[in-house]
Amino acid sequence: MAIFNLNINGETKEVDVDPATPMLWVLRDHVKLVGTKYGCGIAQCGACTVHLGDNAVRSCQLPVSAVGEQKITTIEGLSENGDHPIQKAWLEIDVPQCGYCQAGQIMSASALLKRNPNPSDEEIESAMNGNICRCGTYTRIKKAIKTAASSENV
Amino acid sequence: MTLVKTKIGRRSFIRTSALAGGGMMVGFSWLASCKMTPEQVNNLPKEWFDINGFLKIADNGLVTIMSPNPEIGQNVKTAMPMIVADELDVDWKDVIVEQAPLNLDVFQRQLAGGSQSIRHGWEGLRMAGATARKMLKQAAAKAWEVPEAEISTAMGRLEHKASGKSAGYGEMASAAVQEEKPDEAPESIEAPEEVELKSIDQFTIIGTDRKNVDGPNIITGKPLFGIDIYEEGMLTAMIVHPPAFGLTYKSMNADEAKGMPGIKDIFHVTVYPEDAEKQWSDGGGIPELVAIVGESTWQCMQAKKALQVEWDTPEALESTKSYGDDLSKLLEAPVEKPARADGDFKKAFAGASKTIERTYTAPFLAHNTMEPMNFYANVTADKAVLKGPIQTPEFLEKTLASVLKMPLEKIDIDMTRMGGGFGRRLYGHFGVEAAVISQKVGAPIKLVYSREDDMTQGTYRPAYKVNFKAGLDANNQLIAWYVKGVGTNDDLIFENRFPAGAVDNYLAEKNSLNTKITTGAWRAPRSNFIAGAEQSFMDEVAELAGKDPIEFRLELFERATSNPVGDPEKNDYDPQRYAGVLKLVKEKSNWGNGDKARGVSAYYCHNSYVAQVLDLNMNGNQPQVDEVWCAVDCGIVINPISAKNQIEGGIIDGIGHATFSQMTFENGAPQQQNFNDYRLIRHSEAPKAIHSYFIDNGIDPTGLGEPSLPPIVAALANAMYKATGKRVYNQPYILEKEVVG
Numbered sequence: 001m002a003i004f005n006l007n008i009n010g011e012t013k014e015v016d017v018d019p020a021t022p023m024l025w026v027l028r029d030h031v032k033l034v035g036t037k038y039g040c041g042i043a044q045c046g047a048c049t050v051h052l053g054d055n056a057v058r059s060c061q062l063p064v065s066a067v068g069e070q071k072i073t074t075i076e077g078l079s080e081n082g083d084h085p086i087q088k089a090w091l092e093i094d095v096p097q098c099g100y101c102q103a104g105q106i107m108s109a110s111a112l113l114k115r116n117p118n119p120s121d122e123e124i125e126s127a128m129n130g131n132i133c134r135c136g137t138y139t140r141i142k143k144a145i146k147t148a149a150s151s152e153n154v
Numbered sequence: 155m156t157l158v159k160t161k162i163g164r165r166s167f168i169r170t171s172a173l174a175g176g177g178m179m180v181g182f183s184w185l186a187s188c189k190m191t192p193e194q195v196n197n198l199p200k201e202w203f204d205i206n207g208f209l210k211i212a213d214n215g216l217v218t219i220m221s222p223n224p225e226i227g228q229n230v231k232t233a234m235p236m237i238v239a240d241e242l243d244v245d246w247k248d249v250i251v252e253q254a255p256l257n258l259d260v261f262q263r264q265l266a267g268g269s270q271s272i273r274h275g276w277e278g279l280r281m282a283g284a285t286a287r288k289m290l291k292q293a294a295a296k297a298w299e300v301p302e303a304e305i306s307t308a309m310g311r312l313e314h315k316a317s318g319k320s321a322g323y324g325e326m327a328s329a330a331v332q333e334e335k336p337d338e339a340p341e342s343i344e345a346p347e348e349v350e351l352k353s354i355d356q357f358t359i360i361g362t363d364r365k366n367v368d369g370p371n372i373i374t375g376k377p378l379f380g381i382d383i384y385e386e387g388m389l390t391a392m393i394v395h396p397p398a399f400g401l402t403y404k405s406m407n408a409d410e411a412k413g414m415p416g417i418k419d420i421f422h423v424t425v426y427p428e429d430a431e432k433q434w435s436d437g438g439g440i441p442e443l444v445a446i447v448g449e450s451t452w453q454c455m456q457a458k459k460a461l462q463v464e465w466d467t468p469e470a471l472e473s474t475k476s477y478g479d480d481l482s483k484l485l486e487a488p489v490e491k492p493a494r495a496d497g498d499f500k501k502a503f504a505g506a507s508k509t510i511e512r513t514y515t516a517p518f519l520a521h522n523t524m525e526p527m528n529f530y531a532n533v534t535a536d537k538a539v540l541k542g543p544i545q546t547p548e549f550l551e552k553t554l555a556s557v558l559k560m561p562l563e564k565i566d567i568d569m570t571r572m573g574g575g576f577g578r579r580l581y582g583h584f585g586v587e588a589a590v591i592s593q594k595v596g597a598p599i600k601l602v603y604s605r606e607d608d609m610t611q612g613t614y615r616p617a618y619k620v621n622f623k624a625g626l627d628a629n630n631q632l633i634a635w636y637v638k639g640v641g642t643n644d645d646l647i648f649e650n651r652f653p654a655g656a657v658d659n660y661l662a663e664k665n666s667l668n669t670k671i672t673t674g675a676w677r678a679p680r681s682n683f684i685a686g687a688e689q690s691f692m693d694e695v696a697e698l699a700g701k702d703p704i705e706f707r708l709e710l711f712e713r714a715t716s717n718p719v720g721d722p723e724k725n726d727y728d729p730q731r732y733a734g735v736l737k738l739v740k741e742k743s744n745w746g747n748g749d750k751a752r753g754v755s756a757y758y759c760h761n762s763y764v765a766q767v768l769d770l771n772m773n774g775n776q777p778q779v780d781e782v783w784c785a786v787d788c789g790i791v792i793n794p795i796s797a798k799n800q801i802e803g804g805i806i807d808g809i810g811h812a813t814f815s816q817m818t819f820e821n822g823a824p825q826q827q828n829f830n831d832y833r834l835i836r837h838s839e840a841p842k843a844i845h846s847y848f849i850d851n852g853i854d855p856t857g858l859g860e861p862s863l864p865p866i867v868a869a870l871a872n873a874m875y876k877a878t879g880k881r882v883y884n885q886p887y888i889l890e891k892e893v894v895g
Contacts, residue, residue: 001415018415018452025452029390034382035375037573038451039524040605044829047524075375082374090373094365094795097803098227099372100379100524100573125838132829134524134574135227136806138840140799 004064008033009077019065024048026064027074035075035103039132046131049104050074056111058130075103078110086110089148097135105131109145118149156351203327205289206345207260208238208282215310215324217244220254222261223271224545225368226575227803228859229796230271232367234279236792237272240359241283241352244310244323251367256547256567264569266545267580267675269760269857272792276854284349290323292346293330297321354790354852363795368571380542380570383530383600389418391591391599392454394444394463395611398822399670400472401465403442411446411461416453419595420446420461425587431556435549438613438672439583445591451602458604471822472670474517474617477642480667481619484640485513489663493649496720497659502634506625509634510698513622514687516885517816518642519615519676520824520832525573526608529588532598533558538565538589539598543572543579550582554589576807577675581613609832610824613674614817616642618683622691625659630699632656632710638663639684643673646680651758652732653692655725656714671819677807678860681759686812686867686885689755693872694881703754703872704740708733727758731787734849735765738785742847743767750780753872757865760857762788763849766805768841768869772877776888777870779809779841784862786846789853797858801846804862810835812867813887833886 006013008031015030024041027033027050036059039047043058050059051073078084086109096102105128112119112127119127124145133141199212210218219235235251256264263274287307294312295302298319305314313320321329371378396402408420426432426441444463448454503509529542538558544550547567555562572579588601603611618641625634635657639646649662676682696706713719714729736756739745745754745767756765764787769780784801791797814833818825826832867885875881 017450018456021450021452025450029384029450029452032384033375034377034384037379037524038381038526038602038605040829041455042605042828042830045524075373078374082370087373091365091369094369094799096227096366096369096372097229097799098524098572098574099366099368102372103375106373121842128837130836132524132834132836134522134576134807134834136803136810136835136840137799138806138835138837139802139842139844141837 002065004067006064006067006072007069008072009074015064017064019063021064023050023059023062023064023067023072027059033074033076037100037103039101039104044132045101045104046108047101047104049107049131051107051111054111054114056108075107078106084110085148085151086113086144089144089151092147093140093144095137095140095144097137101131101133105133105141109141109148112145113149119145156353201328203330205286205327206282207257208279209242209286211286211323211327213324213328215322216248216250217242217310217323218250218252220252222254222264223275224264224266224547224569224572224575225253226266226545226572226579228266228271228800229366229793230266231571232364232796233272233792234275235367236359236364237276237279238283240357241280242287243307243358246359246364248310253569253571255569256551258548264547266575267577269762269859269861272855273761273857280351281349284351285345288346288349289330290326293326294321297326297329360790360792361794364793365795378571379525379573380530381525381528381573381602383541383570385530385532385598388530388598388600389447389449389595390451390454391588391601392446392451392458392604393587393601393607394446394458394461395440395607396465397610398471399672399819400469400822401467403444404464404466406444406461406463408461411457414453414457414460416449417457418447418449420444420457421594423587423590423594425583425590426557430553433549433553435546435580435582436553436586437581437583437674438611439581439586440611443587445594447591447595447599455604473820473822474818477617477669481617481640481642484665484667485619485621485638487665489665493647493662493664494654495661496654496657499634499636499659499661502659503623503625503636506634507628508626508698509623510694511621511623512691512694512883513619514690514883515619516617516683517818518617518671518673519811519815520609520612520817520826521574521576521578521676522609522832522834523572523574523576523578526605527578527584527603528601529585530598530600531585531588531592533589533593536564540566540585540589541568541570542585542588543570544582544585545572545575545579546582550585553582553586557586558589558593576677577679578613581674605829606827609827612817612824613672615676615682616644616673618644618646620646620684620687622687624691624695626695626699630701632695632699634659636661637688640665640667642667642669642671644680646684648680648684648726650724650726652714652727652729653710655718655720655722656710656729658719660719670822677804678759678863681757681860681864682808682867685755685757685759685864686871689757689865689868690871690881693753693868693875702746704736704745707736707756711736731763731849732756732758735763735785735787738847738849739765739767739783742785742845743783751873751877753869753874753876755865755868755872757861759864760860762786762856762858762861764861764865766862766865766869768866768873770870770873770877772874777813777874777877778839779870780843782841782844782866782869784844784846785849786858786862787849787851788858788861789851789855791848792855794848797848798846800858801862802844804860805844805866806835806840808863808866809841809870810839812870812885813839816886816889
């Protein structure tokens with residue numbers, strides 16, 4: 001066990017955990033931020049996607065010891081009032097069905113728009129292919145990303 | 155309007171405290187806002203009045219409507235309260251939706267399965283709203299001393315035009331309660347014996363787009379799911395189940411694992427004692443497991459790796475290959491009696507001008523809900539409190555009563571939003587496991603399956619094999635049809651579905667073999683395979699007849715309408731509604747024009763009719779679906795935006811599984827354990843566009859969560875044939891070989 005001071009959603013959080021513990025479980029079990037979801041544990045489904053700095057990463061494969069000073073952003077910290085353009089577009093298009101994978105989808109999509117404010121269909125597919133949606137909301141996710149990209153505040 | 159007898163228990167308005175009425179819940183979901191404005195905080199209800207268990211009205215006019223059925227992504231949590239709200243005649247923006255706990259004294263059929271929540275709930279939900287509205291009118295009539303018939307309602311207000319009196323529902327509910335004197339029998343407003351339901355043209359909420367009531371909570375990552383439960387003093391539990399079907403527990407060495415950080419206990423656990431009264435919903439529950447209890451999930455996962463468990467092999471283990479051989483033998487073996495026989499198939503087939511015979515197969519499939527199985531349980535000496543994702547809470551409660559030896563009234567089950575169901579959460583053994591583990595450790599626990607646990611302890615979609623034969627006469631009329639289906643633990647065939655009733659000589663046979671692999675309902679059970687096979691075969695028969703595949707089907711529906719074969723009451727479809735969706739999709743897809751590789755399919759299941767046209771391109775051996783047109787007859791559509799979502803989801807699900815997915819077994823052991831080797835459809839493989847159309851016929855609503863999946867499998871196969879010139883018979887199509895057999 002070791003103590004880590006983590007920058008999560010702009011706040012410093014102290015945790016005392018095994019250094020090998022993936023950020024996914026640090027977030028869920030220790031910091032009690034449960035929006036980041038467990039889906040596969042092997043970086044195949046994308047449900048656990050968070051931002052490390054500006055990049056979308058799979059938190060199930062990110063040991064807490066590797067984070068250091070880097071900023072972690074989770075779905076809870078993506079915006080203060082749930083009004084990130086991606087979140088607004090998600091509501092406008094009524095994307096979710098069961099909703100379980102959607103935090104991961106939103107974190108991947110928001111990271112995509114940050115580096116590419118106007119992605120093509122192919123660029124969206126390529127960036128989002130690591131996020132599985134078992135309910136099959138893919139067509140609406142693509143529509144929502146395009147809606148958010150065309151809004152002004154990205 | 156329709157006058158109906160109410161089935162709501164006779165009761166008056168009941169005052170409940172603001173807290174019980176959902177003070178916290180209001181903060182969560184009121185007006186779908188993520189943060190409440192000061193104005194909203196000031197306007198928080200002071201009191202709530204429970205009218206009939208389905209709904210509560212606050213003094214300020216807010217209405218809480220309970221959604222009785224489990225929510226698995228089919229969006230009944232929005233649709234069911236919409237129905238209540240419409241009959242109550244309130245403004246949807248004043249409605250707060252709350253998930254009801256299991257309570258069969260108030261609600262009926264609290265189950266998510268068979269696409270039946272809306273169909274079965276329809277009348278009861280309308281009655282709940284209409285009853286409350288009538289009681290409010292009665293209260294107003296009494297307060298204003300005017301005839302009830304002269305009082306009208308709209309948008310949560312009562313009005314008596316002649317006297318100019320009006321009041322909000324909240325004020326009137328409040329007044330009705332205050333009239334009652336505590337020491338006297340309630341003199342005032344009791345549930346009426348009869349209520350009037352609205353006519354279709356009076357609906358103001360039903361048939362309009364209403365977004366998912368949990369949307370704002372989903373997109374901000376609020377705790378909604380069973381796996382998100384963290385209670386004070388709660389420990390985490392994981393299980394180790396046999397690595398192969400057919401193995402049983404022998405012994406374990408937990409010395410090292412028990413000493414690992416955070417681990418509280420590791421023990422062998424009997425989930426189902428021999429005298430347990432199991433329900434059908436206990437399905438794949440394994441009687442004996444090993445449980446690991448610790449402080450955190452990661453610690454339990456590490457201990458699990460260090461734990462050594464030995465298993466006994468009491469009997470021979472089974473493999474996918476052996477099932478394939480066994481199913482092939484079963485398909486050839488005679489059956490005792492046919493499931494249905496019209497005319498004389500053998501004679502007609504022997505005398506036919508043209509004949510065709512084809513066989514189709516499909517592998518086992520795992521459900522793979524994105525949220526793995528989990529459940530929270532806190533079992534003490536005199537009470538069991540459970541919370542989690544379950545499609546069948548009523549049956550879980552019954553099993554718990556038997557296993558825990560506790561009366562039903564001491565068991566509380568709360569239903570959380572589910573990260574997918576698809577049938578998997580009909581089988582609630584994980585709830586029983588959680589309860590037994592909590593009881594044994596004497597602490598609240600949350601049981602969490604790893605993805606590997608989830609995928610390898612399934613109640614899988616059975617493997618199937620089906621053989622079709624058809625005969626045409628000299629005029630290319632279909633005169634003979636034969637279907638024989640076999641499956642693992644499941645006999646596949648719906649003998650009274652189309653084309654039964656449309657062919658003079660029809661023979662349907664079915665059989666099944668028992669396996670140790672646990673199988674169960676997987677989205678659109680049986681239909682999910684037989685529709686694809688039947689509608690692929692239909693395409694080949696139409697081609698053999700030299701006819702357009704839509705015209706060929708329409709001829710058969712015409713036959714089933716004008717001169718049905720056999721007793722028309724036995725046919726469990728309406729040929730005119732079937733033809734209706736085909737005609738609509740033909741028009742919308744501009745069928746017959748263009749040069750794209752295109753397939754058509756139509757199917758009836760879960761009381762609804764679906765026809766689809768699909769365009770695709772081939773990318774090597776992989777189909778890339780371009781566009782899908784889908785026409786649906788599910789009667790009245792409650793929430794069109796959500797209905798489209800269900801249709802789209804079913805189509806993508808169907809294309810994905812038919813193209814990519816399979817679960818295979820060797821010596822009883824599942825060969826796919828996680829998403830690296832179990833392939834699900836991904837973003838780039840989804841159709842580029844899906845267009846959905848609904849028949850507007852005012853018929854009472856029927857199933858929607860499942861019916862779009864089965865037919866798409868054949869629309870895909872038929873379009874693949876147009877693109878490649880080769881028919882596909884074996885799923886997953888990307889392999890085109892028999893995974894079973």
